[in-house]
Amino acid sequence: MPGTRQVERVSSPVMDGEERNLLAAWKKDPGSSAILTDIDGTLAPIVSTPDMAEVPAELKKLLRRLSEEYLLVAGISGRKTEDALGLVGLEDIVYFGNHGFEILRDGEVEVIPDALPYLEKVQELEQRARDELGPLGAFIEEKGITASIHYRNVSREIGERCVEFVKAEGERLGLRITVGRGVVEARPPIRADKGTAVRRLVEEYAPKRAMFLGDDTTDLDAFRELERLREEGVLEEVLRVGVASDEGPPEIVTEADIAVEGVDGVGEVLEALL
Ligand SMILES: [Mg+2]
Incomplete structure (x- = not known):
C-alpha cells in the first residue's frame, strides 16, 4: 500500500526502482488519475522575492503534456489564482489559490460557495x-x-x-x-486550506487516484486529506510526494510515499508519469 510505505530521505534527485514502479501504475490509467501540486518550492525554486519566482521551461512542458493525458492537473497555492497562473503560465490546468478560497479555470475565477x-x-x-x-x-x-x-x-x-x-x-x-x-x-471565518482544496477537487472531478506534491507545512494538510479520502474509500489510491529542503518541515519527508530533492526531483517524478 503506498500510504503505509516507509521512506528514507534520498540524497540525490534520482528515484530508485521501487519508486519508479509506484509511478508506473499511474500512467496505465491517467484518465482516472489526478495530479495535484503545490507551486512555490515544488514547481518553482524558492527565491528571495516571490515576484522573481519562475517555473523552469522543462517543467512547464511536462505539465502541459500531463494535462492532456490526465483527468486533472491542478496547482494549489497560497497565492492569488491569477498570480499562480502567471507563474506557471499554462491556461489548461486548474489553479486553486488564495489560501483555498478560490479556483481559476478556463479563464474564470470562482470563489468557493461557503466563502x-x-x-x-x-x-x-x-x-x-x-x-x-x-x-x-x-x-x-x-x-x-x-x-x-x-x-x-x-x-x-x-x-x-x-x-x-x-x-x-x-x-x-x-x-x-x-x-x-x-x-x-x-x-472568511471558515476552514480553507490545501486540504479542503484537495477534497473539493477530488469530489468534483472524481478521480480513482490522486497525488499531491509539496514542500512545506501547509502542504501537510493536503497529504493528510488525501489519506482521509483513501480511508473513506473516496479514493482507491493516493501518493504523497515530499520535496525535501533545508527550510521545509521534516514531516514533508516522513509523511511522504516518495521523497525527492528540490524542483529537479519533481521534474523526474512528472516525467515518470508520462
Ligand atoms: Mg511550497
Missing part, C-alpha cells in the same frame, strides 16, 4: 481600510475574497494603528483576522 456570503464583508473592510489607512501610507492589496493590508513601509505607530483598525473592523464584520510580518489579513 461567498463573506465576499461583500471583505470588500467593505477593504474599502474602509482604503479610506482610513491608505492616506496614512498603508498598501491595500486587491485580493478578492481575502484582504491584505500591508504596513511594512509606515512607522511603527501607524502600523499598530493599521492592525487595531483591521481587527476592530474584522470583529464588526465577522471576519477572521491574522497578523503576519508587516501585513494584516482578513478572510
